[in-house]
Amino acid sequence: MTRNATFVFSNDYLQYQFNQDHPFNQHRVLMTKELLESTAVLKDQDIIQPRLATDEELLLFHDYHYIEAVKKAGEGKLNKDEGLLYGLGTEDTPVFSNMHEAASLLVGGSLTAVDAVLYGDSDHALNLGGGLHHGFKRKASGFCIYNDAAIAIKYIRENYGLKVLYVDTDAHHGDGVQSAFYDDPNVCTFSIHETGRYLFPGTGEVNERGIKEGHGYTFNLPIDAFTQDESFVEVYESAFKNIAAYFKPDVILTQNGADAHCYDPLTHLCGTMEIYERIPALAHELAHIYCDGKWIALGGGGYDIWRVVPRAWAQIWNVMKVDQIATGDLPMAWLEKWQQKSPLPLPHHWHDSNDAFPVIPRKEEIKEKNKKNLQQMLKYSNRFTS
Amino acid sequence: MLVEEIMTEDVITLPPTATIAQGLQLLQDYRIRHIPIVNEQHHVIGIVSDRDIRDASPSIFLENSNHEELQNEIQTIMSSPVISVHPLDFVEEIARVFHDKEIACLPVVQNYKLIGVVTEKDMLYTLIQLTGTNVQSSLIEVKVLDIPGMLPGVTAILGKRNVNIVSVLIYPYKDDPDYKILVFRIQTMNPTPVIQDLRNAGYQLLWPNNISEPKL
Numbered sequence: 001m002t003r004n005a006t007f008v009f010s011n012d013y014l015q016y017q018f019n020q021d022h023p024f025n026q027h028r029v030l031m032t033k034e035l036l037e038s039t040a041v042l043k044d045q046d047i048i049q050p051r052l053a054t055d056e057e058l059l060l061f062h063d064y065h066y067i068e069a070v071k072k073a074g075e076g077k078l079n080k081d082e083g084l085l086y087g088l089g090t091e092d093t094p095v096f097s098n099m100h101e102a103a104s105l106l107v108g109g110s111l112t113a114v115d116a117v118l119y120g121d122s123d124h125a126l127n128l129g130g131g132l133h134h135g136f137k138r139k140a141s142g143f144c145i146y147n148d149a150a151i152a153i154k155y156i157r158e159n160y161g162l163k164v165l166y167v168d169t170d171a172h173h174g175d176g177v178q179s180a181f182y183d184d185p186n187v188c189t190f191s192i193h194e195t196g197r198y199l200f201p202g203t204g205e206v207n208e209r210g211i212k213e214g215h216g217y218t219f220n221l222p223i224d225a226f227t228q229d230e231s232f233v234e235v236y237e238s239a240f241k242n243i244a245a246y247f248k249p250d251v252i253l254t255q256n257g258a259d260a261h262c263y264d265p266l267t268h269l270c271g272t273m274e275i276y277e278r279i280p281a282l283a284h285e286l287a288h289i290y291c292d293g294k295w296i297a298l299g300g301g302g303y304d305i306w307r308v309v310p311r312a313w314a315q316i317w318n319v320m321k322v323d324q325i326a327t328g329d330l331p332m333a334w335l336e337k338w339q340q341k342s343p344l345p346l347p348h349h350w351h352d353s354n355d356a357f358p359v360i361p362r363k364e365e366i367k368e369k370n371k372k373n374l375q376q377m378l379k380y381s382n383r384f385t386s
Numbered sequence: 387m388l389v390e391e392i393m394t395e396d397v398i399t400l401p402p403t404a405t406i407a408q409g410l411q412l413l414q415d416y417r418i419r420h421i422p423i424v425n426e427q428h429h430v431i432g433i434v435s436d437r438d439i440r441d442a443s444p445s446i447f448l449e450n451s452n453h454e455e456l457q458n459e460i461q462t463i464m465s466s467p468v469i470s471v472h473p474l475d476f477v478e479e480i481a482r483v484f485h486d487k488e489i490a491c492l493p494v495v496q497n498y499k500l501i502g503v504v505t506e507k508d509m510l511y512t513l514i515q516l517t518g519t520n521v522q523s524s525l526i527e528v529k530v531l532d533i534p535g536m537l538p539g540v541t542a543i544l545g546k547r548n549v550n551i552v553s554v555l556i557y558p559y560k561d562d563p564d565y566k567i568l569v570f571r572i573q574t575m576n577p578t579p580v581i582q583d584l585r586n587a588g589y590q591l592l593w594p595n596n597i598s599e600p601k602l
Contacts, residue, residue: 023576091548092575134522134575141522142575172575175522198594200575201522225594265578268594 005320006116006125007046008109009033013129015102018094023266023303024143029128031310031338036317038331046321048116050109050129053151057111058104060154061147061180063138067100070145074099087140103145106130110148111155113296118160118251123293124284124320128313131255131300133174134201142172142200149255149298150180153187156251162294165249166190167240169279170257170300171267173204173220177255183214188247192236194260194269195222206376219243221377224366225268228357231367232260232275235374237282244286246381250294252287256280257300258312262357266303270360272352276312280319295320306342311350326350389480390473392512393494393502399424402431402461407453409439409460420491420503423464428499432464433491439463470495471504477512484509518553518571526577527592528568528584529559540568543583549574567592 014026036042058067069086072078073095083089096102106129113125133149134142153164166181168174168191181187196202210218221239223232244252258276260269280297287295297316302309311330318326327350339346360366398412399422409421413436423432442463444453470493471480480492484506494502514520530536537556544551552571559565572580581595590596 023578090550090573092573196519198525200524200577202519202525202571203522266576 004122004124005046005317006048006113006120006122007033007036007042007317008050008113008116008125008127008129009047010049010105010109010129012102012105013050013109015098016106016129017102018096018143022094022143024301025303025305026129028302028305028309028313029299031305032128032313032317034337035310035314035330035334038334039314039326041318041321041326048112050105050112050127052101053104053107053111053146053148057151057155058107058146060158061137061150062135066138070103070140071100074101086138087136088145090140092143093140093145099145103132106132107146107148107151110152110296110298113298114152114156117294117296118156118162124287124295124297126297126317126320128256128299128316131170131257131298133168133170133177133255133257133300134172135176136179141176143301144176147176147180149174149253150177152296152298153177153181153253156253157184157186160251162250163247164188165244165247165252166255167252167283168192168255168257168300169236169260169275170255171260171264171269172199172257172301173201173222174255175201175203178204178208178218178220181214182210182218183212185213185217187214188217188219188243188249190219190221190239190243192221192223192232192239194225194227194267198225199267206373209380216380217247219377219381221370221373223269223370223373226270226360226362227260227366227370228270228360228363229272229274231363231370232269232271233278234367235370236275237278239374239377240282240286242378242381244290249290251291252283252295254279254283254295254297255300256297256313256316258302258309259300259304261304261308261312263304263308264302266301270357272354272357273308273311273315273350274352276315277325280316281325284319284323306338306344307347310338311347315350387477387512387516388473389471389475389477389494389504390502392477392508393473393504394508395502397422397493397500397503399428399500400434400460401425402459402464404460405457406439406442406460406463407456409434410443410456413439420505421460422468422493422500422503423460424500430468430470430493430495430500432461432466433468433493434460434464435491438465468493472496473501477509480504481509516553517555521552521571521573523552523571523573524575524577526570526572526581526584526595528570529590529592530566530568532564532566536566537568539587540570540584540589543587544570544572544580547580547583549577549580 110130130148132144135144135147174191550573
């Protein structure tokens with residue numbers, strides 16, 4: 001069955017590039033797009049261009065002075081000390097030329113995706129250039145300048161007044177988005193991530209549940225380093241289903257960081273492609289149960305841009321467009337083109353072969369801890385749903 | 387870090403002649419667990435905990451209790467003399483007082499007058515600040531020989547990579563007196579270059595950063 005879905009993309013997404021060696025690399029988005037084009041699931045008429053977010057839209061979440069600082073930084077006019085106050089010019093978020101424009105385009109892409117679903121006639125929309133969940137009101141951090149996810153949700157609240165469920169499967173805690181809606185009962189945020197004991201940003205404890213009217217509308221599920229598919233899928237599916245039943249959203253917005261994979265160099269989680277097949281499938285299913293299909297998906301982290309991200313992200317579109325994941329061999333044409341650029345041998349199949357991933361000794365212990373965290377997280381909301 | 391930096395200055399107090407009922411009310415209104423009892427010169431002459439007040443209150447299982455016990459003066463149930471601290475004491479010194487004396491609230495006294503209180507909760511909050519877990523960061527643990535020059539060796543590597551250190555802790559390695567663990571929280575989402583530099587320099591990293599790529 002073919003769905004009405006929109007793929008937001010522009011080659012200008014590649015302008016969001018801190019420097020040559022930086023791990024955040026938007027070639028991932030281009031590789032994903034080309035992968036989908038070579039399997040013919042993505043067609044020209046599915047693609048729309050992102051617009052630039054206006055200053056007013058950025059101000060829905062960010063501070064005026066911060067936006068001005070980003071503009072100045074992009075013109076090379078921001079001094080070093082002032083930049084550091086805003087998190088600009090660090091190793092994580094270095095200054096680059098025209099950074100305001102590049103970051104605004106990613107935000108505009110997420111707003112374009114929102115409008116395609118809520119104003120246009122798409123059921124689903126995908127903006128892989130977005131998902132920059134570490135951006136704060138007046139601070140860049142964790143490779144993120146403007147927080148397109150937070151802005152998109154504010155924009156939905158402002159223009160459509162819908163209840164939004166934000167689901168963040170990036171291996172890092174979605175701290176910026178959480179902070180934006182910590183006291184808001186109309187926006188429910190759920191982040192599953194590697195525990196912050198070792199990993200950036202360190203937050204995302206189960207007991208972070210929101211404040212004031214928003215108490216009970218923030219959910220955090222930290223999972224242990226070296227968590228594998230089985231445990232990830234078990235706690236994630238249970239959590240998402242419970243939270244959706246409790247909150248009954250009007251629209252679902254997902255952040256689809258693809259850095260929980262075993263190959264990812266920045267995190268300690270140990271998933272395979274299996275989780276990236278299940279994540280969009282469940283979002284899709286629940287969007288149809290609760291939201292009449294309304295589902296907006298964004299990109300996010302993902303630092304093995306060769307072997308992991310294109311396959312993982314392409315599955316989101318496969319689910320949106322044809323309601324099933326792709327299986328079997330990857331298209332030869334795509335492999336030939338990108339193998340030339342990749343420093344690592346590219347996988348040849350959509351799935352990961354299991355023998356590539358040896359047994360983790362503490363597997364049962366990890367599973368038990370993750371399950372305990374799940375129960376802890378759901379202990380107040382469970383009674384509404386069971 | 388000094389006591390005056392972490393103490394609460396707006397202290398809820400009662401005179402010795404106040405009733406136990408007034409004390410009970412204050413505990414409920416302000417959600418506190420200790421009330422210093424002060425005289426007219428604002429000298430601390432006693433302290434009352436929520437447990438002291440509960441012990442003096444009629445049991446909830448008693449029916450038709452007229453609660454007249456609650457009209458007794460609070461000085462009849464206060465603890466005295468009171469262990470107090472000075473605003474210029476060190477936080478680590480008073481942590482020891484909390485631990486050794488098994489108490490949960492310390493009045494801060496200067497020139498005999500009450501100027502603040504520090505509670506166990508304030509101490510724990512301070513500990514959170516000291517460990518740096520309140521700031522966005524990644525954690526790296528390095529096992530080193532307990533000899534001079536190890537800490538600067540590691541920080542030089544961090545410095546070269548231009549990463550900001552949020553906090554540093556040094557603690558003993560299990561029961562082995564020859565080693566120490568250095569715990570760094572560094573303000574970056576990408577610790578891989580630092581980890582690689584440390585490995586190349588021969589430092590021993592602890593789990594999970596002791597596992598090199600691929601992770602397994």
